[in-house]
Amino acid sequence: MSPDLERALDRISRVRGVRGSMYVAADDGIVVARLLMETVNGKAVAALAASLARKVEGAAAATGAGRVRFLQMDAADGTLLIAPAPRDLLVVTLADPRVNVGLCRFEMMRAAEAAA
Amino acid sequence: MSEDIRALSAVLAADPASLVYVDLAEALRRRGDLDQALRVANGGLARHPEHADGFDCLGRIHAGRDDLPRAREAWGRALAVAPDHLGALRGMGFALYRAGDARGALAVLERALAGHPADDGARRALGTVRRALGMESAVRPADRPVEQGARVAVETAVPAPPSPAVVPATAPGAPSVAAAGAAASAAAGAAAELPPVFRGFEGATADILLFDDRGLVVAGGLGGADGVDVSALAAAGLAGVSSEAGRTAQYLALGAWTAIVAEADRANLVLAPVGPGALLLVRRDRGVPVGLALRMAERAQATASAWLARQDA
Numbered sequence: 001m002s003p004d005l006e007r008a009l010d011r012i013s014r015v016r017g018v019r020g021s022m023y024v025a026a027d028d029g030i031v032v033a034r035l036l037m038e039t040v041n042g043k044a045v046a047a048l049a050a051s052l053a054r055k056v057e058g059a060a061a062a063t064g065a066g067r068v069r070f071l072q073m074d075a076a077d078g079t080l081l082i083a084p085a086p087r088d089l090l091v092v093t094l095a096d097p098r099v100n101v102g103l104c105r106f107e108m109m110r111a112a113e114a115a116a
Numbered sequence: 117m118s119e120d121i122r123a124l125s126a127v128l129a130a131d132p133a134s135l136v137y138v139d140l141a142e143a144l145r146r147r148g149d150l151d152q153a154l155r156v157a158n159g160g161l162a163r164h165p166e167h168a169d170g171f172d173c174l175g176r177i178h179a180g181r182d183d184l185p186r187a188r189e190a191w192g193r194a195l196a197v198a199p200d201h202l203g204a205l206r207g208m209g210f211a212l213y214r215a216g217d218a219r220g221a222l223a224v225l226e227r228a229l230a231g232h233p234a235d236d237g238a239r240r241a242l243g244t245v246r247r248a249l250g251m252e253s254a255v256r257p258a259d260r261p262v263e264q265g266a267r268v269a270v271e272t273a274v275p276a277p278p279s280p281a282v283v284p285a286t287a288p289g290a291p292s293v294a295a296a297g298a299a300a301s302a303a304a305g306a307a308a309e310l311p312p313v314f315r316g317f318e319g320a321t322a323d324i325l326l327f328d329d330r331g332l333v334v335a336g337g338l339g340g341a342d343g344v345d346v347s348a349l350a351a352a353g354l355a356g357v358s359s360e361a362g363r364t365a366q367y368l369a370l371g372a373w374t375a376i377v378a379e380a381d382r383a384n385l386v387l388a389p390v391g392p393g394a395l396l397l398v399r400r401d402r403g404v405p406v407g408l409a410l411r412m413a414e415r416a417q418a419t420a421s422a423w424l425a426r427q428d429a
Contacts, residue, residue: 041368044368045368048363048367052360055353055356059350059353059356062349062350063353063383063385063399064338064340064383065382065383065384066383067381068379069380071376071377071378072377073364073375074374074377075365075370075371075373075374076370076372076374077369078368078369080368094368
């Protein structure tokens, strides 16, 4: 992992409630770089996040909303955050349900820029 | 219905090679017993591997299980045997549309109507697809039989599989959504309007959409950038997002998903479940803060939930 990407993931992971974050190839859901708690299945998170992002991208186009810049899925026991990044990557973060989404978003956008 | 199933079961037990397996599978499907319907259909098709009606029925069963790839495969096999099979053509149109391939659905439904010009279901489905594609006229004059032209209804639902009677069952536990959807379709046919569930909300009929988990519009509406109604197309696509979110939440042990927020170039979208089988989309301009959009969605969600409960009462 390049130092820039490592630093970017580290910043995200310092947000309270974040269980892990990673760079994922948008096309095939393969993990490119990751920083996760041991309990998090990185491959599963990556594959599912990429698939969800594709679905939402298609649906957003159908609604006329245009290209998706940030995606947040809230669930009872966790939050999945996805930010598209350059070079066909996604920045993906798995966090607790009450995580500070605004702070996560800020760090994820920085991480997306770091991938350029 | 139960007596029909008993009688059909008896006939099939007496003659396992009978083609009555299709009627039995269909009766089971309509009753919502999709697993048993699937077993009966597969059993019959094992004996009659070239039976187009059997594959058509199998397609509807898979669609009822929300397994569109298998539904599409089944309808494809029916069409390989009988290229003009009306049920399979309509089913294939439905599957393609749900998969986001409106052009493909258009071609198949035009083929259905060309072969069966009096079929009202194919005509309505074709009209819906044309509107979703932004075609100028929902139903071309040439498609209308003279005696039925005046009755062509404007509706905003996605094309339904083969016939209203064989629309795949809504998810178990969501009868209110099915009923509301039927009411909405009826209202659409009668007055070209959906129920005014969100009256008083900003964008009540252009930015708020209530639909079911099969992608059928129930209430509200969604306008496209050029003013064309995109409710049906959006509902079809968003139903796929819902099932993907459910799968993601389940695999990652996140519990039930409660909302999806997408910040996009031109708008922010909030998608949320409204009880079993129903979903809500709220679209707000990009300039509206996400937190505010979420609060608006919560209000709309409560309103939709109360409305659905009234439909069920």
